[in-house]
Amino acid sequence: MISFAFAAVGVFILALYTGGVPFISLLLAVSFAFYGVIKKKVEIGALTGLAVETMIVTPIALIYLTFLYSSVTDALYLHSLSTFGLLVGAGAATAIPLLLFAIGARRIPLATIGFLQYLAPTITLFIGIFLFKESFSGIHLLAFSFIWVALAIYSLSRTKLFKRTHLVKLEKRPAS
Known part of the structure; x- marks a missing residue:
């Protein structure tokens, strides 16, 4: 609950700074969390699951x-073989990580998956700040600090050392 409160404060700070609630970001986070839970719970192979997902999405696409x-004229730009090859390659570049995610989601705890989901955006943030010189104000630092502290608190609460220490404290309490 403490880590959730820290994360909520971080999101609230960004919402105040930008002048609105980041609905799309929150929707994306919640939907991907449900996707991870479904991947974890459904008793289906990773490749079969990806095939089913692709079959569902293909007609819409x-x-x-x-x-x-x-x-739109020239919307797909399929006038050259190289562009077509890049589009096909982009499909494979998308499918392979999804397949690996499905395999990993079955083998590791959801808490670990949640932690790992912070790595890519954090790396992207650092690339944006240090390589592409994107703006990153003190408000951004404050908000992201709350979010990263929340992640640290949650991650530490999942460790065996914390659980062992917490259990010792519970055992020392007088019975009521």
């Missing part, structure tokens, strides 16, 4: 691409 291609 085809309808969208048909609409886009018919309404």
Whole structure:
């Protein structure tokens, strides 16, 4: 609960700073959390699950691409073989991490998956700040500090040392 409060404060600070609640970011986080839980709980192989997901999404994507291609001239830019090859390669570059995620989600605890989900955005943030010189104000630092402290508190609470120490304290309490 303490880590959740710290994370909420961090998001609240960013919401105040930007002038609005980051609905899309929160929706993305919640939807990916549910995706991870479903991947963990459904008794289906990783490759089969990815095939089912692809079968569900493909008709929607085809309808969208048909609409886009018919309404915008050169929307898909498929005039060269190299562009077509890049698009096919982009599909593989997307499918392989999804397959590996599905395999990993079955083998490691959800808490670990949640922790790992902070790595890519954090690395992206550092690349943006230090490589591309994106702006990062004191408010950003304050907000992200709350979020990272929340992550640290939650991660430490999941360790065996914390659980062992916490159990010792509970055992020393007088019975009521």
